Amino acid sequence: MSKVSELLNQDKSTLIGYFPAGYPTIDESVEACLEMIKGGVEILELGIPYSDPIMDGPVIQKATEVARANGFRLRDSFEVIRRLREQTEVPILVMSYWNPILRIGLREFAEELKTAGANGLITPDLIPDEAKDWIEISEELGLDRVFLIAPSSSDVRIKRNAEASRGFVYTVSTMGITGERGELDALARDTVARLREVSNTPTAVGVGISTGTQVREVNEYANAAIVGTAFIRAYAEGGLTGLIEKTQELAKGLQLQSD
């Protein structure tokens, strides 16, 4: 059983936080992730810096460019996971574009991921149709695999992608790339409603969520809210203090709902 889906199936609000491994340096990224966890992030989405991140907006692009410029190498991801795992129990899902994984070799990557202590992978540019090998290996190793659904996905695809996922299925809130948005699309609510018709797989909504209010809203209809860009912007502008403040603000969205 997936620890992630167990957590998400509890009757409570959940915040998933994205942060890039190695941003701005390896040490600082570990420190930042631990602060996010301390402040209320219950599942960590650890991003792997990649040269061509087509799902990401300028803030995440910039952060991953900084990490790479500071010497981040792909295998440093495992080091970051190990160091986090020494200090925290929260599930860690690695978010990576597909090519770096293929380059190391899918099996080797998956085994190292597991050994380091991560729980699975979120794959933004891998659809289940192309994921036969990954589905087999993740089943064998007991790793979570998170595929995406989007407002544009057909009902057939929503069902297929949800059933192919393990842990949760990632609902892309709106038609667009990562970044903050003032108002969340009604599309997110509709997409989750369509998911509920066809699957019990838990879902977390991401893309565009940047405030405590949005975290609360999303948790009203989904199992969790995913925030990325807002954490990175807070860190880029205010350092660790800025990040801690942003985490506190977002975590208020969790408390409000349980009142």
Add this chain to the structure above:
Amino acid sequence: MSKTRIGDQVGPYFGEYGGRFVPEPLIAALDQLDQVYSKARHDPEFLKELDMLHREYTGRPSVLTEATKFAAAVGDCRVFLKREDLNHTGSHKINNVMGQALLTKRMGKKRIIAETGAGQHGVASATAAAYFGLECVVYMGEVDTERQALNVARMRLLGAEVVAVRTGTRTLKDAINEAMRDWVANVDTTHYLLGTVAGPHPFPTMVRDFHSIIGKESKQQMLEATGRLPDAVIACVGGGSNAIGIFHEFFDDDVKLIGYEAAGDGIDTPMHSATISKGTPGVLHGARSYMLQDEDGQTSDSHSISAGLDYPGVGPEHAWLKDLGRAEYRGITDKQAMDAMALLSKTEGIIPAIETAHALAGIEQLAKEMPGANILVNLSGRGDKDMETAARYFELTGVNRTVGDE
């Protein structure tokens, strides 16, 4: 037992290459495009409309020119140029663009986006947008907007919005990333008019089909001119659209097919764009193919004097043809290409695009290997857009001499 024809292969897969490695939000649009195109490619109405555009707008069929003086200068061979440079907008790119613009109309979309390197595909897209009354945004790496300034002005005159991309290496690769990001956000109203045989299915198959007219016409023209098939068909390869376009009709014939990649400073230096010759299989821009990458799977920077070949990926069908041994891929350095550009200009009065010059530069060696061969070259584009680069390279700025008083 009937033998499978290589030319019958369609996507999503070409052997182990191709597929769809894109975010889920784009799948619905790719499915729609696939459905609309699958119907259109057999629809007499669509084919008639496209044929009319070819004849009355693009100027097809493009002529075949025998380059006797160029051939005499490079060795023992006959050289035939398939003159895609004479198409409206000055390159082969218009073939694909008109086809996709018709499909855009069929899908009821009002906006197209395109990436461009040298600007040829951007100009062709802006042209189709003007013709069909579509809104057009062209993404172009900032580096390329500088080295292809003339084409930026052409696109803007045609009414397109040109966006300089400042992310990553600021060249074609990043222009494609930015176009994909735009497409993810605007997929309901927007068609991504991809300009080469790369990208997710159905682009590699569809773009190939739209360019296959190059091979169909030139096969007929070669038969008329020489009474037989050519011994070799050659083309430059960046993403690979003009090469696939002229190769496709010859896949199952006894004809040598050679693609020339940009070897930049030299194929054994880090400064090149020879994706097939020096790359490894990986996933880039939605398809599995050969690509230039480091040991972490990060895309490597490519280099070429030619903006249109300066791309670290290549279409999946080329990767398959390479592995099958059906086509061969060779590298041509910046210097070899520029020399060939000058030679064709001076011997035949035809200024080729620097991209195209990479194919021309391969003929000297090929004539040594195949003495007396009839060589068909895809003269994929004209060189007007490259005058700034050529002027700098050959030191042609200013006049030869001056007469009269100051």
